Amino acid sequence: MSKRILVATYESEDGLLAGARAARQAGLTILDAYTPYAVHGLDKAMGLKPSRLTWVCFAFGALGVIFITWFQFWTSAVSWPVNIGGKPWNSLPAFAPAIFEMMVLFAGLGTVIVLFAISRLWPGKRSSTIVPGTTDDRFALVVEHETAAMDLEEVRATFETSHPLAIEDRVLELNESRAPLNDDLTRAPRSQTWLGAVNWTLAAFLLFLAITVVFGVRNPTRPNWEVFREMFRSPASSALSSSSVLPDGITFQAPVPHTIPQGLLPLHYEATDASAALAGQELENPYKPNEQGLILPAIIARGRSVFTKYCACCHGPTGAGDGPVSRRGFPPPTSYAVGKSNEMKDGQIFHMLTYGKGNMPSHAAQVPRGDRWKVILYVRQLQANAKAELAKAEAAAEAEKQAAAKKANASKADTEKAGATEEKQTSGTSDNDKTSGKPSGNATESKATTTETESKSSESKPLKLDGPQTNKKTSSDDTSGLSGNSGDRKS
Amino acid sequence: MSEATMTESAPLVLGNKTLGAVTREICEPMERKPNSLWWAAFCVSSTMLLAGTIAVTYQVATGIGTWGLNRTVGWAFDITNFVFWIGIGHAGTLISAILFLFRQKWLTAVNRSAEAMTIFAVMCAGTFPLIHMGRPWLAYWMFPYPNTRGSLWINFRSPLVWDFFAISTYFLISLTFWYVGLVPDLATARDRARHPLRKRVLGFFSLGWVGSFKTWHRYELVYLLLAGLAAPLVVSVHTIVSFDFATGVIPGWHTTILPPYFVAGAIFSGLAMVLSLLLIARKVAHLEDYITMRQIDPMAKLMLTTGLIVGFAYATEVFMALYSGNPYEQFASINRAMGPMAWAYWTMVTCNVVIPQLLWFKAVRSNLILLFIITIFVNIGMWFERFVIIVISLHRDFLPSSWASYTPTVIEVATLIGSFGLFFTCFLIFCRLLPMISIGEIKGVLRTHD
Numbered sequence: 001m002s003k004r005i006l007v008a009t010y011e012s013e014d015g016l017l018a019g020a021r022a023a024r025q026a027g028l029t030i031l032d033a034y035t036p037y038a039v040h041g042l043d044k045a046m047g048l049k050p051s052r053l054t055w056v057c058f059a060f061g062a063l064g065v066i067f068i069t070w071f072q073f074w075t076s077a078v079s080w081p082v083n084i085g086g087k088p089w090n091s092l093p094a095f096a097p098a099i100f101e102m103m104v105l106f107a108g109l110g111t112v113i114v115l116f117a118i119s120r121l122w123p124g125k126r127s128s129t130i131v132p133g134t135t136d137d138r139f140a141l142v143v144e145h146e147t148a149a150m151d152l153e154e155v156r157a158t159f160e161t162s163h164p165l166a167i168e169d170r171v172l173e174l175n176e177s178r179a180p181l182n183d184d185l186t187r188a189p190r191s192q193t194w195l196g197a198v199n200w201t202l203a204a205f206l207l208f209l210a211i212t213v214v215f216g217v218r219n220p221t222r223p224n225w226e227v228f229r230e231m232f233r234s235p236a237s238s239a240l241s242s243s244s245v246l247p248d249g250i251t252f253q254a255p256v257p258h259t260i261p262q263g264l265l266p267l268h269y270e271a272t273d274a275s276a277a278l279a280g281q282e283l284e285n286p287y288k289p290n291e292q293g294l295i296l297p298a299i300i301a302r303g304r305s306v307f308t309k310y311c312a313c314c315h316g317p318t319g320a321g322d323g324p325v326s327r328r329g330f331p332p333p334t335s336y337a338v339g340k341s342n343e344m345k346d347g348q349i350f351h352m353l354t355y356g357k358g359n360m361p362s363h364a365a366q367v368p369r370g371d372r373w374k375v376i377l378y379v380r381q382l383q384a385n386a387k388a389e390l391a392k393a394e395a396a397a398e399a400e401k402q403a404a405a406k407k408a409n410a411s412k413a414d415t416e417k418a419g420a421t422e423e424k425q426t427s428g429t430s431d432n433d434k435t436s437g438k439p440s441g442n443a444t445e446s447k448a449t450t451t452e453t454e455s456k457s458s459e460s461k462p463l464k465l466d467g468p469q470t471n472k473k474t475s476s477d478d479t480s481g482l483s484g485n486s487g488d489r490k491s
Numbered sequence: 492m493s494e495a496t497m498t499e500s501a502p503l504v505l506g507n508k509t510l511g512a513v514t515r516e517i518c519e520p521m522e523r524k525p526n527s528l529w530w531a532a533f534c535v536s537s538t539m540l541l542a543g544t545i546a547v548t549y550q551v552a553t554g555i556g557t558w559g560l561n562r563t564v565g566w567a568f569d570i571t572n573f574v575f576w577i578g579i580g581h582a583g584t585l586i587s588a589i590l591f592l593f594r595q596k597w598l599t600a601v602n603r604s605a606e607a608m609t610i611f612a613v614m615c616a617g618t619f620p621l622i623h624m625g626r627p628w629l630a631y632w633m634f635p636y637p638n639t640r641g642s643l644w645i646n647f648r649s650p651l652v653w654d655f656f657a658i659s660t661y662f663l664i665s666l667t668f669w670y671v672g673l674v675p676d677l678a679t680a681r682d683r684a685r686h687p688l689r690k691r692v693l694g695f696f697s698l699g700w701v702g703s704f705k706t707w708h709r710y711e712l713v714y715l716l717l718a719g720l721a722a723p724l725v726v727s728v729h730t731i732v733s734f735d736f737a738t739g740v741i742p743g744w745h746t747t748i749l750p751p752y753f754v755a756g757a758i759f760s761g762l763a764m765v766l767s768l769l770l771i772a773r774k775v776a777h778l779e780d781y782i783t784m785r786q787i788d789p790m791a792k793l794m795l796t797t798g799l800i801v802g803f804a805y806a807t808e809v810f811m812a813l814y815s816g817n818p819y820e821q822f823a824s825i826n827r828a829m830g831p832m833a834w835a836y837w838t839m840v841t842c843n844v845v846i847p848q849l850l851w852f853k854a855v856r857s858n859l860i861l862l863f864i865i866t867i868f869v870n871i872g873m874w875f876e877r878f879v880i881i882v883i884s885l886h887r888d889f890l891p892s893s894w895a896s897y898t899p900t901v902i903e904v905a906t907l908i909g910s911f912g913l914f915f916t917c918f919l920i921f922c923r924l925l926p927m928i929s930i931g932e933i934k935g936v937l938r939t940h941d
Contacts, residue, residue: 032703032704032705033703033704034701034702034703034704035702035704035707036510036514036675036679036702036930036931036934037675037707037930037931037932037934037935038704038707038708038710038711038931038935039704039707039935040935042704042708043704043708046704048704048705048708050712051708051709051712053709053712053713053716054712054716057713057716057720071635072647075635075644075645075647076644076646076647076648079642079644080641080642080643080644082643082644082646084646084648087648091647091648094647094648095647095648097653097656097657097727097731097734098647098652098653098656100723100727101653101656101657101660101724101727101731102656102660104660104664104720104721104723104724104727105660105663105664107716107720108663108664108667108668108716108717108720108721109663109664109667111713111716111717112667112671112713112717115671115709115710115713116698118709119703119705119706119709119710120699121674121698121699121700121706122698122699123695123696123698124694124695124699125698125699126694126699127678127681127682127694127697127699127700127701128699128701129682129701130701132682133682134701134702135675135678135679135681135682135700135701135702136510136511136514136679136682136683137509137510137511137514
């Protein structure tokens with residue numbers, strides 16, 4: 001089947017517009033026009049009705065919104081709900097950004113794809129131009145030459161007033177003509193009054209809402225209506241709220257009897273000097289030096305770090321008792337160089353850190369157990385340094401004072417120096433002694449204590465059982481060579 | 492007054508051109524061999540791109556440790572560059588979508604290159620979060636696809652996921668918008684092409700377009716719809732980018748002013764970049780008749796306006812911090828202006844607030860060399876704005892013990908240079924391969940005088 005068409009070519013949009021109007025007046029069917037750009041007003045001249053692609057855009061946008069809203073709810077609340085910061089599963093306000101983006105993406109891509117589909121444009125399609133130059137500077141009007149009843153000359157006369165460059169009479173094979181020309185125009189325009197009704201209903205509803213908001217009754221004492229509650233209400237129960245599932249309706253349940261939290265084995269001591277002395281006997285530093293008397297540098301470094309943070313404010317950076325707090329008038333602690341701390345055992349110092357002594361409060365809450373043992377090792381180092389310094393200073397003073405009696409004084413200074421170094425050695429290796437000789441000795445000692453106290457009172461029984469156990473646990477942890485016991489790891 | 496009226500009624504395209512002349516002149520730069528100026532620019536930009544590629548390759552192979560980041564300053568050059576490039580992109584969408592909705596006819600001469608700029612800038616921007624991941628080959632994990640890890644879904648409550656959705660949507664919609672605008676022009680170029688390969692390639696991408704008015708009729712509507720979708724999209728994208736910061740608790744980030752402040756800053760920086768590029772491109776590609784004062788003057792005025800909004804935002808931020816009574820906010824604000832990195836803050840204020848005030852004068856706006864220099868300053872200033880927001884806010888946080896400083900490494904600087912290389916290389920190739928000005932649209936406004 002073939003179709004006869006008239007093609008009028010113009011060199012400006014004015015001629016095309018005039019030609020289109022004339023053709024419409026003459027009752028001719030305009031199949032299409034070909035222009036290098038979107039000529040404004042040609043749609044009216046050709047009698048094109050507004051495109052319905054707006055609705056396609058709306059539909060795709062709505063599809064995007066529905067899809068991504070469902071998808072976010074499904075993934076976050078149904079498929080695998082993951083508790084993130086106690087946020088509720090359905091966090092609608094947090095879903096809004098993705099909903100908006102997906103709406104735009106669906107609407108934009110969908111509309112463009114539909115545009116190309118209904119305009120029969122696709123990648124690689126061969127272009128079949130009616131008149132050459134319609135993508136450059138030529139305008140063409142294509143009119144259907146319907147029947148023989150229409151006089152060709154009459155049709156030509158219709159176009160004559162619009163001054164076309166040329167008018168051609170052509171025959172198109174229909175399958176060829178289908179690609180560039182489609183028969184949208186022959187379809188009768190449908191009434192779209194129902195759309196008007198929808199628009200007016202929506203407008204009236206919005207107006208009603210606006211009036212309600214502006215003139216509605218307000219109650220200032222009533223709290224505001226929460227549109228999105230989800231982000232304020234956590235699905236996790238508050239500790240002090242009532243519970244519908246747990247016994248007695250209490251959320252914050254007491255721990256199961258006879259259990260202890262992980263890494264918090266109880267210490268059965270009291271805040272007394274006697275108890276401290278007992279601790280000195282029973283407890284042993286799990287970070288003992290090895291056979292060569294060496295301590296892992298990481299342990300000392302951790303001890304220094306803890307000391308700087310929690311101890312140096314009063315004890316001062318070298319342990320001289322000159323920390324910033326002391327300098328401002330708080331009773332200063334005794335210096336490590338002269339204080340009793342030198343004679344204390346590690347366990348005793350540990351007791352002091354845990355329960356406090358004198359002006360020094362307990363540091364159990366701030367410093368985990370492992371760190372307490374490590375800081376003791378660092379304090380031992382400070383003590384040794386302080387004593388060496390003291391001895392040096394004394395020796396120097398002595399030497400200066402008694403410069404005259406050189407011989408006698410020299411020998412005195414020598415003995416003093418020797419004493420100092422000896423002392424340093426002992427303090428430095430006191431732990432060492434324990435290490436080398438202790439494993440068996442310690443066991444026997446604690447065993448002895450156990451039997452001794454067992455005979456004394458049955459109440460203190462857990463103490464003896466616990467003391468060695470604690471030690472064993474921490475030291476076994478320490479053999480891993482890492483940062484310390486479970487309390488430390490927890491921090 | 493008379494002069495102003497004259498400018499207003501000057502034709503959009505100079506030289507009383509015929510339709511054929513417009514086609515010829517715009518298609519010419521893509522049909523003739525590139526001149527030596529183009530080759531020089533291409534050499535420089537591709538060298539920059541190569542430097543960046545080497546840096547990124549080394550960084551991907553070695554790890555993020557090649558950057559100067561530390562535990563306190565966990566975001567620095569990478570995210571600064573990301574926000575900077577995303578911002579640059581926004582002016583393209585502003586011009587082609589928002590101004591299109593406002594029926595600003597002058598934009599027809601610049602929207603094509605502005606949109607191209609958007610796409611290349613978003614490409615540059617997208618690179619940075621990718622390489623910041625450290626394992627960019629796992630970037631697809633950001634996409635919510637059914638997986639073998641029990642189908643563990645992404646966290647839709649995270650601003651970083653919002654970012655992923657915003658940036659990818661923005662890129663796809665900008666690309667679509669740009670391509671839809673290109674189709675009629677590709678058909679024009681196809682019908683002019685002589686070389687069969689060129690004809691085939693252009694024919695493939697021009698979808699068989701012949702200029703049917705029925706298609707034009709729908710096309711116009713779709714273009715309008717896309718503009719209507721892109722306009723809120725551009726606002727949403729930079730709002731979501733600002734959420735990356737505003738939803739954090741860092742003083743200097745945790746403010747509600749951030750979204751509007753970011754959007755204004757993005758358009759400000761983008762306009763500066765569009766102007767910098769076009770002032771050069773119109774000379775190099777001989778498009779002085781198309782890109783005239785009718786385009787340059789309103790863009791300079793828009794730049795002044797958005798610059799004032801940005802300046803106002805700076806002042807508001809300081810005021811809100813000092814008025815809030817929140818010591819951390821106050822400290823963050825004072826630290827910006829008087830802290831160890833105050834030089835960055837004052838560079839930003841000088842470039843973004845002080846220097847653009849020159850644009851009040853018509854003499855400055857019509858002096859193209861001066862205008863070009865101002866746009867460069869604005870580009871520098873806007874880069875520093877993101878640096879100030881990110882690095883200065885991070886390097887002094889709540890705990891003095893975690894205070895730190897930041898210095899970029901060579902790798903980071905090379906990556907920044909490389910992103911500029913990518914941007915300019917893409918732009919130069921675009922100038923050679925595609926019509927820089929929308930032929931179809933400029934023909935429609937050829938006789939427009941208002």
